[in-house]
Amino acid sequence: MQKTMERPPSPLTIGHRSSQCRARTAELATRHGVIQTPVFMPVGTQATVKAITPENLQEIGAQIILGNTYHLFVRPGHRLIERCGGLHRFMNWDRAILTDSGGFQIFSLKKLSRITEEGAAFRSHLDGSRLFLSPEDAIEVQEALGSDIMMCLDTCIPYPADRTETSGATALTGRWAWRCREARTKHDHLLFGIVQGGMYPDLRRESARTMIDIGFDGYAVGGLSVGEEKEQMYDMTEVTADCLPDDYPRYLMGVGTPEDLVEGVWRGIDMFDCVMPTRNARNGTLFTSTGRVVLKNSRYRDDQLPIDESCDCYTCRNYSRAYLRHLFVSREILSYQLNTIHNIHYYINLMRQIREAIAGDCLASFRNDFYSGLAAE
Amino acid sequence: MQKTMERPPSPLTIGHRSSQCRARTAELATRHGVIQTPVFMPVGTQATVKAITPENLQEIGAQIILGNTYHLFVRPGHRLIERCGGLHRFMNWDRAILTDSGGFQIFSLKKLSRITEEGAAFRSHLDGSRLFLSPEDAIEVQEALGSDIMMCLDTCIPYPADRTETSGATALTGRWAWRCREARTKHDHLLFGIVQGGMYPDLRRESARTMIDIGFDGYAVGGLSVGEEKEQMYDMTEVTADCLPDDYPRYLMGVGTPEDLVEGVWRGIDMFDCVMPTRNARNGTLFTSTGRVVLKNSRYRDDQLPIDESCDCYTCRNYSRAYLRHLFVSREILSYQLNTIHNIHYYINLMRQIREAIAGDCLASFRNDFYSGLAAE
Ligand SMILES: [Zn+2]
Ligand SMILES: [Zn+2]
Numbered sequence: 001m002q003k004t005m006e007r008p009p010s011p012l013t014i015g016h017r018s019s020q021c022r023a024r025t026a027e028l029a030t031r032h033g034v035i036q037t038p039v040f041m042p043v044g045t046q047a048t049v050k051a052i053t054p055e056n057l058q059e060i061g062a063q064i065i066l067g068n069t070y071h072l073f074v075r076p077g078h079r080l081i082e083r084c085g086g087l088h089r090f091m092n093w094d095r096a097i098l099t100d101s102g103g104f105q106i107f108s109l110k111k112l113s114r115i116t117e118e119g120a121a122f123r124s125h126l127d128g129s130r131l132f133l134s135p136e137d138a139i140e141v142q143e144a145l146g147s148d149i150m151m152c153l154d155t156c157i158p159y160p161a162d163r164t165e166t167s168g169a170t171a172l173t174g175r176w177a178w179r180c181r182e183a184r185t186k187h188d189h190l191l192f193g194i195v196q197g198g199m200y201p202d203l204r205r206e207s208a209r210t211m212i213d214i215g216f217d218g219y220a221v222g223g224l225s226v227g228e229e230k231e232q233m234y235d236m237t238e239v240t241a242d243c244l245p246d247d248y249p250r251y252l253m254g255v256g257t258p259e260d261l262v263e264g265v266w267r268g269i270d271m272f273d274c275v276m277p278t279r280n281a282r283n284g285t286l287f288t289s290t291g292r293v294v295l296k297n298s299r300y301r302d303d304q305l306p307i308d309e310s311c312d313c314y315t316c317r318n319y320s321r322a323y324l325r326h327l328f329v330s331r332e333i334l335s336y337q338l339n340t341i342h343n344i345h346y347y348i349n350l351m352r353q354i355r356e357a358i359a360g361d362c363l364a365s366f367r368n369d370f371y372s373g374l375a376a377e
Numbered sequence: 378m379q380k381t382m383e384r385p386p387s388p389l390t391i392g393h394r395s396s397q398c399r400a401r402t403a404e405l406a407t408r409h410g411v412i413q414t415p416v417f418m419p420v421g422t423q424a425t426v427k428a429i430t431p432e433n434l435q436e437i438g439a440q441i442i443l444g445n446t447y448h449l450f451v452r453p454g455h456r457l458i459e460r461c462g463g464l465h466r467f468m469n470w471d472r473a474i475l476t477d478s479g480g481f482q483i484f485s486l487k488k489l490s491r492i493t494e495e496g497a498a499f500r501s502h503l504d505g506s507r508l509f510l511s512p513e514d515a516i517e518v519q520e521a522l523g524s525d526i527m528m529c530l531d532t533c534i535p536y537p538a539d540r541t542e543t544s545g546a547t548a549l550t551g552r553w554a555w556r557c558r559e560a561r562t563k564h565d566h567l568l569f570g571i572v573q574g575g576m577y578p579d580l581r582r583e584s585a586r587t588m589i590d591i592g593f594d595g596y597a598v599g600g601l602s603v604g605e606e607k608e609q610m611y612d613m614t615e616v617t618a619d620c621l622p623d624d625y626p627r628y629l630m631g632v633g634t635p636e637d638l639v640e641g642v643w644r645g646i647d648m649f650d651c652v653m654p655t656r657n658a659r660n661g662t663l664f665t666s667t668g669r670v671v672l673k674n675s676r677y678r679d680d681q682l683p684i685d686e687s688c689d690c691y692t693c694r695n696y697s698r699a700y701l702r703h704l705f706v707s708r709e710i711l712s713y714q715l716n717t718i719h720n721i722h723y724y725i726n727l728m729r730q731i732r733e734a735i736a737g738d739c740l741a742s743f744r745n746d747f748y749s750g751l752a753a754e
Contacts (some may be wrong), residue, residue: 047703051710076678076703084681084699092695112463301453304461317467322461326424327455333713 011190011271012037020364022241025355028218028249030148031098031188032088033063037249037270038354040261040347041098047081047091050278051336052344053235054093058087060345061352064096064148065325066273069141070105072282073133074124077142086146098149098273101138101194102178104222104254107156116156117172135179143186150239152180152364154194156354159226166198173222174210181214192218192251198223199232201239208243214299218249221269225255228287228337234263241268258287258350262282262367265354277347281339287346289373292322295339314338384592388567389647392442397741399516399618399645402732405595405626407525408471408565409465410440414598414626414647415731417638417724418443420476420655424468427655428713429721431470437690437722438729441473443632443650445516447482451501455521455657463523475526475650478515478557478571481599481631483545484533485647492532494549512556520563527584528597529557531571536603543575544711550599556593567594569628575600576609578616595626598646602632607716611640618645636751642731649685654724657729660706664723670698672705672716690722691715 023290025099033240038113040058042049045068057065067087072078083324084090086095106113106120113122119134133141142155153176153377155169173196181336184191193211197204211219214322221240224233237252252264277287284295288308295299303321327335357366379459392402397430405412406496419426419434422445428432434442436716444464449455461467483490484496490499494509510518519556526700532546552572560566570588579582588596591678598617610641614629621627638649652666661672665685680698692715706711735744 036394046707046709047700048709053714062710075707076699078747080679080699090697094701097407121511215580302460320461320467322453322457323467323469326467330423330424332423332709334425334430336710337430337714352506372593 001020010216011217012247012249014247016094016359016361018358018363019361021266021360023265023363024270025358026249026270028270030064030096030190034093034147035063037098038261038265038351039063039271040351042274042344042347043068043273043275045071046075047072047087047343049340051282051340054091056314056337056341057093057205057344058095058323061348062095062344066091067099067145067147068098068102068105069099069138069145070102072145073102073141074131075127078141081144083221087341088213092099096148098195099142099145099147099148099151100253101153102141103138103172104155104156106133115172117175118301119153134182135176139180139183139191143158143184143189145191146213148241149190149192149218150184152177152191152193154196154222154360157196157198157223159199159228161198163200163203166200168205170196170198170207174207177211178214179272192249193218193219193223194218194253195240195244196223197240197298199228199236201236203234204240205219208240212245216248218251219244220232220251225260233260236265237269238267258347261347261350262354262370264359266363268366277343281343284335284339286339287343290376291374295321295325300325301313301319307342308346309324311342311345311349314340315342380502385594389626391624393736393738395404395735396738398643400642400731400740401645401647402735403626403647404743405647406565407441407473409525411472412440412473415642416648416650417726418441418649418650419724420445420652421468422608423452424450424464426717426721428659428717429471431441431468433691433714433718434470434721437718438725439472440618441475441723443569444474444476444522445482446476446515446522447479450479450518450523451503451508454460459523460519461551464521473525474523476519476524476528476629477745478528479510479532479632480515480520481533483510486642489712494552496530496717507748513560514561516557516568520561520566524566526567526569526595529554529568529570529593531573534573534600536576536605538575540577540580542639543577543580543653546676547580547584548713554588556589558593569593569597569626571597571599571630572621572744573600573724574617576605576613578613581617582611582620582712585617589622589713593625595628596621597628597630599630601629602637611635611644614641614646615644633661635724638724638727639731639747642735643740643744654720655717657714658720661712661716663716664720667753668751672698675727677702684719688719688722688726690719692719710712
């Protein structure tokens, strides 16, 4: 079963390489446009990036968003979305979409899920109904959604996990990856494999080799940011990235803070996704070049400055901290919109600056300035 | 005290008059632009029209919005808004704003409020703190907000109410209106008197005479849509409107359904406000030319049509009923935005059609077609 398949051509075209670290800029070709990497992908769990419109995302400069297969499978269902013309048409987004496989969400259900060789049996978080997702199903669902970048169904390893458990789950992820590759029918939709291996460098290397042997359009680093220390997360990212082919895209899943993005790019990562900018926005925590603004803090009650004077997003161009604080404490829906616009803009703009720093081969000084800025406040 | 003051020049310039009824088109001049009437004013209670941006409102064609003095007085406070450059600047809205006086909200607090000759004592709905609003305070607050059209503080009469109670409250409203007129310091900000009188035609006439004697820039019909039958509401509107000077703006407060707007215009009303389009939007009930669409209804689950095929709002141009239903049942914030955009567009567009029908002197046939459309579904 572990025969080597033909290696697909890489969708990635490398632009600049940093002489200071493993960072690179590149262009990633998808059915919905070419993406400049390194790139951050806002998360659109239920066929919407929470609280903002597709036009907001376009104005901010988002190139690609992430959709959650599990959520869309459970509600409204991939067949309904397919009948509506696919996920792009359904949600009015004509740029690229990456879908996860659903594995992470199913594992998050814990006692409501059971993993076998065949796939994942689980109960809907909405109504408790019994559902099942095999690797083949995960691909079928993602193809029905019309995803530009599909992810293999993977197993998620708890943290901490012993070597035996980690090894078993990683091996199963490999067998599932093979089945995903075989199940795929639409070859112009990219398919990424996911490297697991927990916190064991040798298992990471083994998992990476398996994925490379199967042959994907890109490779993801999975199973990080699950509770481990930052240093360990960065180490595992580096170990894994170093095993992956240089000419294919590398995607660090579910990560992370602005600092994590800088550190990930430094270690050769091209793609990121995280709910942090959108979730923090709804909690009234805003990212700025000089640290975080927590709107409920009474110091902002009468503050007529924008959230970030150096930010040119719609929110910062038009609203004061005093107004944004008023909306937040008043629980107005507009608060979530304006905060989300700013936070996603912060992430997207950070990635643009990172790309420019790589192109100018000054990522090291950019990284120093970035940390100095955060420490200034 | 009841001496007649100099009558201010009317801010209204009449355009067309219907030969079929009391309807007229006009232009209402304010510090923030000229408003085409009849007009509907979306409600922006807490310095935001719930769930949408000022740019959404502008694209829809909203000419003026309503702000709630009570809410802004309690939080964040009119002095804070004044320090931020006034309500327009605070909320990023450069078209006209009408503010109510706060009376209606204070009366809604019921046991938390007590009315004396001097004014209204009440407890904040937020923290129970003791607050007081006199007629003079109501004007001071509205001037601090920078309102383009201020309203006199009035008493609100419960429904039903006997003649003695109604007469007393109406007389007090008259004495307060006088004090509001005297308290005013900014004469380029318009000030409207409010006619009360409950469900008693003679008290309505008396109240109207009092307001006209004092002399305002416009006159409102208050105390309707408080539980009475539709026919009684229309009758009282007609009785009151007929007592008001033809060359000044007439505003029917807190009303109403699309049908109410048509009937109000028919009886000579120029201005309306109501939370119905915004509140219904958040409850998933959408207005269309053929009746209401209730999104939670499973018949829309797979419906790829827009909410209203004849509507050219952003929501109808880009999203299906199936998608809007998915967002609504998923309780996504975008649901409230998209629904609100459509419902406000429906109201604003209805008023535009009404103005065109008056200009073409065909309001009677427009009204027939309007009711036929609603009955079609
Ligand atoms: Zn900003
Ligand atoms: Zn519409």
